[in-house]
Amino acid sequence: MSRTSTRLAAIATTVVIATTGLTASAVADAAAATAPTGSAVVNESNSFLLSSLSAGVLVFALPNATGSYDSTKGLSASFPVTGGSANLPGFYGNVQLGGGLLFVNLRTGKSAVFKNLAFRIDTWQVTGVLEGTSAPVALLDPAGDTVVTGTQADGKLESSDLQVDGEGAKFLDSKLNTTFFQAGQSVGSFSFSFKAGS
Incomplete structure (x- = not known):
């Protein structure tokens, strides 16, 4: 220079x-300054996996989410925290997640790709934005026995159940031309960890 x-x-x-x-x-x-870290882990039970396969519906986690399978626990996908803020003990915040979700109906050939995933703690929903659109859709709701530990700066959440959101069920059935998804349908379980950046 x-x-x-x-x-x-x-x-x-x-x-x-x-x-x-x-x-x-x-x-x-x-x-x-450092970015926040953590992850949202969706555990899809074997019972949900079998029922979705029977209906011809497949759900895939897209990069940069990582997936794994355990014959006793089912299918898991981990979505990394990429931004946002969270106060788990206070039950508010909005955290952006990396990766995406692909839903496919093998019987109709219809599919739907969701990006810009987020865990909206204030509304207790996992949301995604359908590719080519801008409005977030509520897809999943942590439910069942919920345990929150830690602090605002470093917290963890464990939910014994994870259910299909009513809005998400209607949206997915419409996009995939199926009647498989139902409001309150149990998918599996959910865990979330968040460590604030500095």
Whole structure:
């Protein structure tokens, strides 16, 4: 970089700091800030998996979610936290999740892809945005025995049941041309962990 370019870069940085009111230490703090971490884990029970297969309906977790299967526990998908804020003990917040969900009806050839997944703690729903649209759809609701541990900065949630949301059931049945999904239908269980960034 030439001396002139170096001087211009230094002047530009000074102007940005001066006009935004940021000190050099604030700029350094912002650069050192860390993003929140954690994950939302959907555990799909064997009973739900078998009933969905019988109906010709398949559900796949899309990258960057990771999936696994256990013959006794069923199918699991872990969706990483990518942003947002959460206060699990206070039951409020909205956390963005990585990955996506693909729903396929093998009998009709219809499919639906959901991205921009989120866990909306204030409404107690896992939501997703259908590809090509912008409005979030409530897909799943943690239910059953729910245990919250930890603090606002570092909390965990375990729900013994995870149910299909009423709105999600209607939406999925319509998109996939099926009658498989029902409001309150048990999918499995749900766990969520969140550690605030700095």
